[in-house]
Amino acid sequence: MIDKVPEKAIExxxxxxxxxxxIPGIEREALLEKIDEYDILVFRSRLRIDREIIDKGxxxxxxxxxxxxxxxxxxxxxLNKRISVVNASTASxxxxxxxxxxxxxxxxxxxxxxxxxxxxxxxxxxxxxxxxLYGKTLGxxxxxxxxxxxxxxxxxxxxxILAYDSRDVSREVGKLGGRxxxxxxxxxxxxxxxxxxxxxxxxxRMLNEKTLTLIKDGAILVNTSRGEVIDCRALLKHLDRLGxxxxxVLEEEPPRSxxxxxxxxxxxxxxxxxxxxxxxxxxxxxxxxxxxxILEALKWQ
Numbered sequence: 001m002i003d004k005v006p007e008k009a010i011e012x013x014x015x016x017x018x019x020x021x022x023i024p025g026i027e028r029e030a031l032l033e034k035i036d037e038y039d040i041l042v043f044r045s046r047l048r049i050d051r052e053i054i055d056k057g058x059x060x061x062x063x064x065x066x067x068x069x070x071x072x073x074x075x076x077x078x079l080n081k082r083i084s085v086v087n088a089s090t091a092s093x094x095x096x097x098x099x100x101x102x103x104x105x106x107x108x109x110x111x112x113x114x115x116x117x118x119x120x121x122x123x124x125x126x127x128x129x130x131x132x133l134y135g136k137t138l139g140x141x142x143x144x145x146x147x148x149x150x151x152x153x154x155x156x157x158x159x160x161i162l163a164y165d166s167r168d169v170s171r172e173v174g175k176l177g178g179r180x181x182x183x184x185x186x187x188x189x190x191x192x193x194x195x196x197x198x199x200x201x202x203x204x205r206m207l208n209e210k211t212l213t214l215i216k217d218g219a220i221l222v223n224t225s226r227g228e229v230i231d232c233r234a235l236l237k238h239l240d241r242l243g244x245x246x247x248x249v250l251e252e253e254p255p256r257s258x259x260x261x262x263x264x265x266x267x268x269x270x271x272x273x274x275x276x277x278x279x280x281x282x283x284x285x286x287x288x289x290x291x292x293x294i295l296e297a298l299k300w301q
Contacts, residue, residue: 002026003044005066009287016295032056040294042066045253045274049073054081061301064294066286067277068092071199071226084297090145091285092277097149099248099276100224104154104192107220107244108133112270131218131243134158139190141183141206142225143169147196151176154192162186166202187214192222199226209234218243224276227251233259239266246270 001010004024013020018040026034028047035041035057042064043049049063051074063078065087075085106112109130117124138154140147143163151161151173161178162185163169170180183206187193193215197203207221208231215221220243223230227250236259239245245268250260253274264271277286 103246
């Protein structure tokens with residue numbers, strides 16, 4: 001295990017007879033020197049598990065992503081080498097959906113500005129007037145496990161739902177009284193736009209110089225999926241006309257690039273440090289689901 005995980009995940013594997021070496025934060029070069037000692041590699045999103053690491057892992061049987069996304073893994077190459085690739089695809093859905101809703105509310109009511117003001121000794125009542133979400137239109141880009149749950153929560157708060165997805169999700173959206181639409185229509189009609197897509201060649205910078213211009217003035221943009229699905233350099237040009245931007249993910253974590261630091265400093269931008277799955281409940285579920293997936297994959301080796 002090369003990244004920090006709860007003790008429960010370690011205990012569950014140990015109880016199943018798996019010998020566990022726990023070295024959270026190990027650097028890439030050190031991992032390359034040690035990887036040939038292990039049958040299983042458990043990791044998060046910090047390092048890219050590419051062909052070099054996979055080739056060095058002569059004994060590797062299972063690559064286990066502690067979390068949902070697999071965009072930092074060369075999955076096809078691993079599978080071609082008969083290495084199983086597993087993750088915890090459903091464990092954090094509730095936690096990410098709840099955070100998404102929280103970010104929507106924080107952006108719509110300028111909570112971050114008020115909190116900062118009060119903590120710094122000012123009383124900002126009347127200074128930052130927010131908007132209600134009730135009666136507004138939420139556009140959900142990616143109506144899968146997380147996106148659909150966000151839709152359910154938002155509908156309960158009185159928002160109208162639009163969805164864009166590569167699959168036919170019209171029935172699921174229809175149950176919420178909403179519609180499946182094209183990306184351009186969603187961006188043009190939504191008061192809040194929320195992204196819930198995996199990182200693929202198709203979704204890479206799907207919100208770019210062209211598509212960002214379609215978002216209406218005063219709209220709120222939320223991203224709890226992957227940072228690379230938005231061109232943040234292009235987004236900088238739109239910050240002053242948007243109602244708010246709230247991200248839990250960035251294309252570079254932690255951010256060091258000048259354009260990301262400029263983005264974060266803007267008064268209408270909220271950024272949290274990729275905490276979508278960081279609840280006690282989600283971490284418990286991830287530990288259970290991933291351990292079970294690893295043990296099941298070993299049976300088929």
